[in-house]
Amino acid sequence: MNDPAQPRPPWLRLPLRQSITARLVLMSAASALFIFALAGIVLYTVLKGELMRHERDGLFTTLNDISYQISRAGNTERWGRVQLKLATLTQADQHVSFWIDGKDPRFTFGDLTHLHASHITEDDGKSVGRLHLPGRQYPVHIMTRTLPAFEERPEVQVTVGVDGAPYFEMRRTFLLATTVFSLLGIVLAVISSYWIARAGLAPLRRMSARAQNFTPRKLSARMPVESLPEELSVLADAFNGALGRIQEAYTQLEAFNADVAHELRTPLANLIGETQVALARERSAGEFKGVLQSNLEELDRIRSIINDMLFLARSDQGEAATARVPARLADEVQKTVDFFEFLLDDASMIITVAGDTDATAMMETALFKRALSNLIQNAIQHSPVGALIRIDIASQEETVRVAVTNPGAAIDEQHLPRLFDRFYRVDSARQDINGSHGHGLGLAIVKAVARMHGGRAFAYSTGGHNSIGFTIARD
Numbered sequence: 001m002n003d004p005a006q007p008r009p010p011w012l013r014l015p016l017r018q019s020i021t022a023r024l025v026l027m028s029a030a031s032a033l034f035i036f037a038l039a040g041i042v043l044y045t046v047l048k049g050e051l052m053r054h055e056r057d058g059l060f061t062t063l064n065d066i067s068y069q070i071s072r073a074g075n076t077e078r079w080g081r082v083q084l085k086l087a088t089l090t091q092a093d094q095h096v097s098f099w100i101d102g103k104d105p106r107f108t109f110g111d112l113t114h115l116h117a118s119h120i121t122e123d124d125g126k127s128v129g130r131l132h133l134p135g136r137q138y139p140v141h142i143m144t145r146t147l148p149a150f151e152e153r154p155e156v157q158v159t160v161g162v163d164g165a166p167y168f169e170m171r172r173t174f175l176l177a178t179t180v181f182s183l184l185g186i187v188l189a190v191i192s193s194y195w196i197a198r199a200g201l202a203p204l205r206r207m208s209a210r211a212q213n214f215t216p217r218k219l220s221a222r223m224p225v226e227s228l229p230e231e232l233s234v235l236a237d238a239f240n241g242a243l244g245r246i247q248e249a250y251t252q253l254e255a256f257n258a259d260v261a262h263e264l265r266t267p268l269a270n271l272i273g274e275t276q277v278a279l280a281r282e283r284s285a286g287e288f289k290g291v292l293q294s295n296l297e298e299l300d301r302i303r304s305i306i307n308d309m310l311f312l313a314r315s316d317q318g319e320a321a322t323a324r325v326p327a328r329l330a331d332e333v334q335k336t337v338d339f340f341e342f343l344l345d346d347a348s349m350i351i352t353v354a355g356d357t358d359a360t361a362m363m364e365t366a367l368f369k370r371a372l373s374n375l376i377q378n379a380i381q382h383s384p385v386g387a388l389i390r391i392d393i394a395s396q397e398e399t400v401r402v403a404v405t406n407p408g409a410a411i412d413e414q415h416l417p418r419l420f421d422r423f424y425r426v427d428s429a430r431q432d433i434n435g436s437h438g439h440g441l442g443l444a445i446v447k448a449v450a451r452m453h454g455g456r457a458f459a460y461s462t463g464g465h466n467s468i469g470f471t472i473a474r475d
């Protein structure tokens with residue numbers, strides 16, 4: 001298997017990475033080359049064998065024919081007839097030659113000097129040999145047989161030869177034709193695979209062209225999956241899924257930006273308004289002090305929004321609570337509750353801490369207290385005067401759970417899952433005890449703190465009591 005982590009060798013990397021078309025063309029050229037080369041080699045070997053067999057059969061038949069007559073020629077008179085017959089045969093077919101060699105020069109035939117001087121090689125070790133005659137481009141195929149002495153004639157060696165030129169010419173022509181045909185075939189394979197690749201990749205090109213039209217303004221546009229081939233529809237589906245998620249994130253970001261602008265606009269408008277009124281006429285030092293005091297409150301508000309936003313942004317980027325220490329939850333809860341002593345007194349409210357007061361967990365205590373403060377603040381803000389607020393601590397399998405419960409108007413089902421969204425307020429027009437309304441970031445921070453501790457936030461509203469809390473991982 002190809003290991004994707006293994007880099008390809010450079011000679012393979014360039015053309016293959018550049019384009020799928022180039023890749024397909026290269027592959028089909030390589031396979032065409034292989035197929036044509038293989039077919040050429042097989043055909044050439046078969047043809048060569050068949051031609052040789054044909055030559056051998058011809059030589060064998062001719063050798064048989066004349067051997068019969070030579071074996072019976074035992075005197076010069078009969079030999080004369082043999083010579084005449086051989087001369088006639090040679091004249092009739094220019095490609096055939098005969099040589100008869102023996103001790104007695106009367107019973108010989110043909111130009112034996114060439115036969116003796118020439119270089120004879122056995123073809124494949126079989127009975128057909130090759131005779132290289134001077135001045136001839138191709139060797140002559142020969143077959144030799146020894147005939148025993150008869151009457152006056154001594155033992156002779158009969159050799160039949162056939163000119164190898166047609167045989168070699170045919171082999172050469174075939175080789176040339178096969179090579180030309182193969183090259184043509186490869187060129188055709190390259191051209192056709194180029195067109196096939198282009199036609200096959202047309203849907204991909206259409207898809208890219210469509211994808212180029214997607215802009216932040218047209219985020220609702222989707223790739224049409226039905227008109228695409230099966231293989232690409234999987235890709236288009238994945239692409240559409242990614243687009244959907246981007247659209248969601250983008251919409252959220254836009255809403256978030258609008259919220260930030262909106263939240264900052266009010267305190268800024270207050271600041272500007274107050275400053276303008278203050279500057280409109282002469283004021284005493286005391287009056288200016290009052291204005292600056294009020295401005296400072298607005299500036300504080302802006303700073304707290306910005307701080308909360310920065311904290312949420314860091315948590316969004318995956319920042320976890322790193323400075324975690326083991327702590328007893330009941331202790332941290334009590335410290336936080338103590339902080340609200342005066343506020344509780346003012347509203348004649350009481351907070352009780354109940355549940356598993358021995359529970360411990362690894363936590364960044366400052367973050368834990370910040371989240372719990374937000375919950376207590378909300379509980380105080382949304383409870384009637386003299387209410388009893390309960391904080392429950394519970395140990396679960398891998399987490400510990402803190403819930404702040406206060407009596408109050410039920411929170412509608414539809415709001416519950418959205419309470420933890422940034423800037424989300426059930427009734428944004430409603431003002432709290434201080435006459436100002438919150439930013440809607442308190443519960444978003446609770447959710448972020450829970451996530452940074454490997455837990456989650458939750459909210460219930462039953463029987464006139466609202467329970468909002470969070471879990472954190474034990475370790």
Ligand SMILES: Nc1ncnc2c1ncn2[C@@H]1O[C@H](COP(=O)(O)OP(=O)(O)OP(=O)(O)O)[C@@H](O)[C@H]1O
Nearest residue numbers: 378379382425426427438439440441442443444466
């Ligand atoms: N204990 C509760 N009882 C009833 N409603 C609640 C309670 N806690 C939160 N809510 C609702 O959830 C909304 C979001 O709360 P969150 O703490 O995020 O924002 P906030 O209190 O309005 O502003 P901030 O906490 O940033 O000053 C609140 O506006 C309120 O409508």
Ligand SMILES: [Mg+2]
Nearest residue numbers: 378438442443
């Ligand atoms: Mg709040």
